[in-house]
Amino acid sequence: MADEIISLSRIESYLVCPHAYYLDEKKKQEGLPITGFDAKSDWLKQSFRNLVSKAADKTPIKGLKGARLAAVLKYQYRSAETFGNEKQGEWLRRFSDEREKFHGRDIVWLYNPQWWIEGQNINKACHAYYSHLLKEGLPLDDLTEKDVEFYFGGRKWNVRPGVVRYGGIVEEIRTTDITKSKVNKDWTIAPKLYAIHTLSQDPENSMKWNAETGLRYRRVSLNGGDYYEPDKIIHMYAALYVVEHAEKRIANKEFAPNYKNCETCRYNVLTADNKPACKERKPKLRIMKPMNRLI
Numbered sequence: 073m074a075d076e077i078i079s080l081s082r083i084e085s086y087l088v089c090p091h092a093y094y095l096d097e098k099k100k101q102e103g104l105p106i107t108g109f110d111a112k113s114d115w116l117k118q119s120f121r122n123l124v125s126k127a128a129d130k131t132p133i134k135g136l137k138g139a140r141l142a143a144v145l146k147y148q149y150r151s152a153e154t155f156g157n158e159k160q161g162e163w164l165r166r167f168s169d170e171r172e173k174f175h176g177r178d179i180v181w182l183y184n185p186q187w188w189i190e191g192q193n194i195n196k197a198c199h200a201y202y203s204h205l206l207k208e209g210l211p212l213d214d215l216t217e218k219d220v221e222f223y224f225g226g227r228k229w230n231v232r233p234g235v236v237r238y239g240g241i242v243e244e245i246r247t248t249d250i251t252k253s254k255v256n257k258d259w260t261i262a263p264k265l266y267a268i269h270t271l272s273q274d275p276e277n278s279m280k281w282n283a284e285t286g287l288r289y290r291r292v293s294l295n296g297g298d299y300y301e302p303d304k305i306i307h308m309y310a311a312l313y314v315v316e317h318a319e320k321r322i323a324n325k326e327f328a329p330n331y332k333n334c335e336t337c338r339y340n341v342l343t344a345d346n347k348p349a350c351k352e353r354k355p356k357l358r359i360m361k362p363m364n365r366l367i
């Protein structure tokens with residue numbers, strides 16, 4: 073194990089539910105239905121990415137915020153409210169037919185009408201995201217879907233850090249609530265900062281990000297608009313300990329289910345042959361089925 077690349081996302085997935093990790097290794101995700109929650113998250117990510125990339129195409133964005141940024145964003149959406157309303161409308165028009173697929177996959181809705189409630193959540197999240205951009209400016213680099221590799225503790229790590237903003241700020245955005253204590257306990261922050269630190273060794277990046285005075289990390293919640301910077305960051309060696317401990321358990325094939333997240337888990341679904349994707353899920357839990365198999 074010690075020679076293998078550390079994939080932060082795989083270790084995080086193991087720690088959420090060891091059995092989900094086991095299924096990740098075994099199953100092809102493409103054949104599975106997607107949950108309503110995951111469809112909403114992907115939809116939002118795509119909407120945010122389009123908003124930022126189209127604005128960045130129009131203007132040099134370094135440090136641009138407030139009224140000057142609003143003047144650029146208004147070519148796409150007049151205001152935060154318009155962005156929220158229009159994205160909600162698009163979502164509702166598409167998913168009011170609950171049998172609609174998402175990227176070719178069936179969707180399982182956990183309750184009725186989840187598609188409607190998620191539309192309202194999309195409106196709120198888009199409104200909050202647009203307002204956040206006006207306040208803080210556009211990100212300079214988006215590393216949420218790109219792998220950054222570095223060496224630490226004799227191991228090669230593979231990490232997706234988040235976005236980088238002017239001033240050397242590394243930021244991750246969530247649609248869920250966050251607390252300061254959760255951010256303080258998050259062992260993944262150090263590897264994310266280390267990844268950006270590695271990239272900042274290239275003077276061009278460092279100058280672009282204005283990161284000479286050091287990097288900062290913050291977690292933003294679109295659900296309420298709070299954001300937190302950690303008071304202290306768990307050291308890289310402690311993060312390495314978490315990783316190696318998880319790796320030992322993986323090597324010992326410890327894949328016991330963790331029932332805490334079963335309700336919204338991507339494996340609490342029926343596969344195309346009508347069998348549960350996870351046979352170990354919480355006993356008596358209702359399984360999620362795509363609408364087109366209910367009628």
Ligand code: SF4
Binds near residue numbers: 092334
């Ligand atoms: S349904 Fe529950 S036990 Fe099964 S993979 Fe998901 S979280 Fe783990």
